[in-house]
Amino acid sequence: MAQRTERTGGKGGTRPKLSVIVYGRDVQGLLGATLDSVADQLPPDAELVTAAVGEVAQSVAEPYGGTVVPLPPGTSDAAARAAGAGRAGGTWLWFVHAKDRLPTGAPRALLDRLTEVESAAAGVDVVLADHVRSTWRTTGGSGADAGRLARLGRRELPLGEASGLLRVTPLLGNRAVRAAFWHEHGAALSDLDASFDDRTAEMFAARATLVLAERIACLEQAVLDVRQLRPQSLPPVTAEQRYGFVTAYEDLQRLMERQETPAGPRAVLYDLMATESMRTVARETMPSAVAREFFHRASAAAVRWRPEGYRHPAGLEGVRRRLLEEDAYPKYRAFQSANHKRRDLRAAVRTRKKQFGTKVRDVRYQRALRAPADPGLAVFSAYWDRGASCNPAAIAAKLAELAPHIRPVWVVSAANEPLLPPGTEHVVPGTRRYWEVLARAKYLVNNVNFPNAVVKRPDAVHLQTHHGTPLKKMGLDQLAYPTASKGLDFDALLARVDKWDYSVSANSHSTRMWEHAYPSRYVSLDHGYPRNDVYYSAGAAEIRSVRDRLGIAPGRRALLYAPTHRDYEAAWTPRLDLAALSERLGDGTVLLVRGHYFYGGAASPLATLRRSGHVIDVSAYDPVEELALAADALITDYSSIMFDYANLDRPIISYADDWETYAQTRGVYFDLMAEPPGHVARTQDELTQLLATDAWCDEASAKARDRFRRRFCEFDDGHAAERVVRRVFLGEPEEALPPVVPLDARTPAPTPEEATR
Numbered sequence: 001m002a003q004r005t006e007r008t009g010g011k012g013g014t015r016p017k018l019s020v021i022v023y024g025r026d027v028q029g030l031l032g033a034t035l036d037s038v039a040d041q042l043p044p045d046a047e048l049v050t051a052a053v054g055e056v057a058q059s060v061a062e063p064y065g066g067t068v069v070p071l072p073p074g075t076s077d078a079a080a081r082a083a084g085a086g087r088a089g090g091t092w093l094w095f096v097h098a099k100d101r102l103p104t105g106a107p108r109a110l111l112d113r114l115t116e117v118e119s120a121a122a123g124v125d126v127v128l129a130d131h132v133r134s135t136w137r138t139t140g141g142s143g144a145d146a147g148r149l150a151r152l153g154r155r156e157l158p159l160g161e162a163s164g165l166l167r168v169t170p171l172l173g174n175r176a177v178r179a180a181f182w183h184e185h186g187a188a189l190s191d192l193d194a195s196f197d198d199r200t201a202e203m204f205a206a207r208a209t210l211v212l213a214e215r216i217a218c219l220e221q222a223v224l225d226v227r228q229l230r231p232q233s234l235p236p237v238t239a240e241q242r243y244g245f246v247t248a249y250e251d252l253q254r255l256m257e258r259q260e261t262p263a264g265p266r267a268v269l270y271d272l273m274a275t276e277s278m279r280t281v282a283r284e285t286m287p288s289a290v291a292r293e294f295f296h297r298a299s300a301a302a303v304r305w306r307p308e309g310y311r312h313p314a315g316l317e318g319v320r321r322r323l324l325e326e327d328a329y330p331k332y333r334a335f336q337s338a339n340h341k342r343r344d345l346r347a348a349v350r351t352r353k354k355q356f357g358t359k360v361r362d363v364r365y366q367r368a369l370r371a372p373a374d375p376g377l378a379v380f381s382a383y384w385d386r387g388a389s390c391n392p393a394a395i396a397a398k399l400a401e402l403a404p405h406i407r408p409v410w411v412v413s414a415a416n417e418p419l420l421p422p423g424t425e426h427v428v429p430g431t432r433r434y435w436e437v438l439a440r441a442k443y444l445v446n447n448v449n450f451p452n453a454v455v456k457r458p459d460a461v462h463l464q465t466h467h468g469t470p471l472k473k474m475g476l477d478q479l480a481y482p483t484a485s486k487g488l489d490f491d492a493l494l495a496r497v498d499k500w501d502y503s504v505s506a507n508s509h510s511t512r513m514w515e516h517a518y519p520s521r522y523v524s525l526d527h528g529y530p531r532n533d534v535y536y537s538a539g540a541a542e543i544r545s546v547r548d549r550l551g552i553a554p555g556r557r558a559l560l561y562a563p564t565h566r567d568y569e570a571a572w573t574p575r576l577d578l579a580a581l582s583e584r585l586g587d588g589t590v591l592l593v594r595g596h597y598f599y600g601g602a603a604s605p606l607a608t609l610r611r612s613g614h615v616i617d618v619s620a621y622d623p624v625e626e627l628a629l630a631a632d633a634l635i636t637d638y639s640s641i642m643f644d645y646a647n648l649d650r651p652i653i654s655y656a657d658d659w660e661t662y663a664q665t666r667g668v669y670f671d672l673m674a675e676p677p678g679h680v681a682r683t684q685d686e687l688t689q690l691l692a693t694d695a696w697c698d699e700a701s702a703k704a705r706d707r708f709r710r711r712f713c714e715f716d717d718g719h720a721a722e723r724v725v726r727r728v729f730l731g732e733p734e735e736a737l738p739p740v741v742p743l744d745a746r747t748p749a750p751t752p753e754e755a756t757r
Contacts, residue, residue: 016047018111018176019090023051023080024098025073026060030227035064037101037225043111051084057098077198078205081172082190085182092127093179095172099227103132103482105661106223110176112658113219117156124156125181125213128165131174131224132486145169149218156217159210160262165218166269170206173224177209185212193251195244197237204248211255211265221566221661239290245280246297249273253305267307274302278320282336292329299327364432365455368439373459378443378729381411381450383467385429387419388412389622390447391465391504394530398721403729409437419622443729449496456499463728464500464522465530468640469510469712472564473667475517481667494520502728504529506643507714513669525727528720528740534625535647535748536718540755546630547752550616552590554756559691560631562594562624563655564639566662575637575657576684582614584688591615592627632752633696635687638662642677643712648748651697652677652705655687677708710743717741 020038022031031052038048048066052058054073061068069083081095092114096102110129117124130146145168152162159165168174182189189205196204210216249269256266277298281291302325312318316339323332378399380392388396388410396408410426411434420426427434429451438444438454447467456462475493478485500522505511506529515524552558563575582591593615618627628634628644633651636642638659642652654676662668673680678701681687690696719738726732 016045016090018046018092019049019088020094021049021084022096023084024077025053026057027099030099031060034101039064041107049084049088051080053080078190078192078201092176093182094176101225103225105664109221109661110223117217123214124217125178126209127176127217129174129219129223132222133226133228135228146220149220152218156215158215159265163264163268170203172206193247195240197241200245200248242294246301250301295329299324365435365439368436369457373442374440375442376406377441378406378408379441380408381446385411385413387416390467391531392445394721398725402725452492461501462499463502465504469506469643470513471638471668477517506716507712526715527723528715530721532644532647532716533718533721538629538749540750543629543755546626557589558631559633560592560627561635562639562641563637592618594618646677646709647713647716651701654680678704715740717746
């Protein structure tokens with residue numbers, strides 16, 4: 001570890017915006033890695049304060065600079081936090097336990113959100129964020145809080161209007177608190193009951209911040225990586241510490257009573273108290289006498305704090321609640337034992353049924369695989385069985401024209417069956433016919449991968465079309481980026497890649513990246529993306545028709561806003577203030593807003609704006625190529641749609657408000673800021689200025705777009721689908737295929753303005 005220089009934050013001696021307070025003892029030698037994760041990415045407007053408990057922690061902390069607060073051995077975490085806060089100079093405080101880490105980009109993301117909060121709303125005392133968890137064997141496992149945070153979006157609300165935030169994991173490291181707020185309530189947050197162990201004390205303080213806060217803001221990104229230590233490595237929990245858990249919940253109830261907290265949050269806290277108390281009895285190993293006393297105290301608290309008019313949950317949970325309130329510990333234990341036996345029996349029956357069903361399926365599938373492949377059968381799928389779209393759909397359409405003897409069958413999930421064009425032959429995943437069709441098909445075409453269970457028979461042809469030009473790291477290149485690769489099984493991924501016979505590419509950049517990210521023996525087809533053919537074949541009538549369907553009046557400028565997915569977000573929230581932007585641009589402009597398909601199940605945040613007529617939510621509109629044809633310009637961040645849209649030779653504006661964070665957390669193949677497809681806006685003001693003047697379509701924009709097109713639209717010329725069909729399905733040699741038309745000789749579809757002439 002290199003020697004660190006002194007850093008106190010703030011430019012020119014000004015007060016730092018954020019104090020990162022690392023506190024505690026050097027638990028299992030983890031403090032150094034914690035401080036590395038902070039110091040390696042500490043922004044200029046932040047400072048590091050280490051409240052180091054014990055001489056070992058102090059010796060580890062000294063080389064990192066900042067402010068080191070030495071504390072004697074045995075200092076509790078609550079006291080260490082208080083000592084660190086007392087020496088911190090920041091406007092906001094962020095408490096990070098000595099065993100935890102900060103994910104890449106977390107400090108910058110949190111600071112950016114704090115800046116938004118300070119400029120947008122008064123009275124925000126707490127900014128609540130997501131977190132991930134790591135163990136000795138896993139890294140960065142996702143938490144369960146992203147959905148709750150995403151539902152609040154970019155609003156700032158009091159707890160009374162956001163009761164569900166009490167269910168966010170009660171950690172101090174997943175929230176920043178305003179320093180003045182912390183100091184005002186320091187006694188309530190630090191001078192805690194002696195029976196509280198460190199975990200209980202943190203739970204109390206974390207939830208108390210929400211109860212005391214005037215308003216709360218949220219950030220969907222994970223800003224903390226919690227190290228879950230093996231229970232066997234920790235000191236045993238004493239009986240008094242067990243009872244302190246109930247005391248902490250009662251203290252929170254009293255705090256709510258004093259604060260006159262509305263009924264909603266009080267009911268949520270009551271549910272949490274009852275549920276977590278029973279979970280402690282059920283899951284924790286306690287001596288019988290301690291478990292009985294714990295149950296007794298939890299029962300008294302449940303009766304004492306039961307909200308007026310409260311109704312028990314339905315089902316088994318309701319039975320447990322009644323037994324708790326009755327203080328019926330023997331009955332509760334008997335009920336739990338009987339319930340476990342019933343659950344084990346049902347699980348055994350389900351397992352036997354599943355095993356039998358799997359065996360039957362495997363026997364049928366293997367029998368079908370032994371039969372000759374059907375040379376006239378091609379199976380198509382796109383986006384994990386969402387329907388007929390993207391490159392597979394364009395190939396299927398050209399197949400009907402050039403090779404009508406080959407029958408396409410689509411794999412479509414039951415939920416998406418109603419969206420298929422009438423008459424489309426299809427199968428539903430998991431059905432008997434699904435496995436029969438997959439086994440017999442000569443051709444399997446997908447823009448992602450087929451399931452692991454699909455066998456690569458020697459006489460079948462697997463065609464991987466992909467679904468975008470890669471800016472972000474893909475495949476094996478994601479290994480170095482835990483946020484992007486969480487949950488990925490790279491061995492299984494490579495096994496799927498080994499089934500590919502052909503990989504479609506739109507440009508030399510993609511060809512090189514695919515070969516690096518997905519190393520295997522497939523043949524790269526440098527033929528262009530079939531889905532982009534329409535950008536050269538569509539005429540004025542088609543463009544007018546799409547705009548009519550979307551309700552875009554003639555003469556209005558249509559801007560397509562299509563941001564990409566961020567791995568740290570569970571649901572999509574527009575990064576732009578669309579209401580302000582549409583108001584500034586006026587009646588002459590309509591915004592077509594498309595959320596990423598990963599968020600297809602999320603409720604749209606655009607409902608209010610739709611009613612104004614200035615914004616059209618096109619998140620569920622397919623195909624996306626029609627939206628591109630209808631748009632006068634594209635606004636995106638890092639989405640691969642920019643590479644496709646560039647074929648139209650229309651303006652592209654990159655709204656890159658979080659480029660550094662995205663690049664660090666997701667990983668990228670090139671610096672988009674140095675090689676953009678047009679103008680780059682880093683703030684909404686910059687974007688508004690571009691769109692409110694003629695700068696969005698000026699000569700500088702055209703020059704950047706020309707360079708971008710020459711690099712990334714290399715093989716897209718309107719004949720990609722024909723080349724793929726002739727090469728793969730008709731077996732024609734490369735030299736017999738239609739050559740790629742040079743860029744300068746191509747004629748893209750007319751612009752909306754040209755289409756009205």
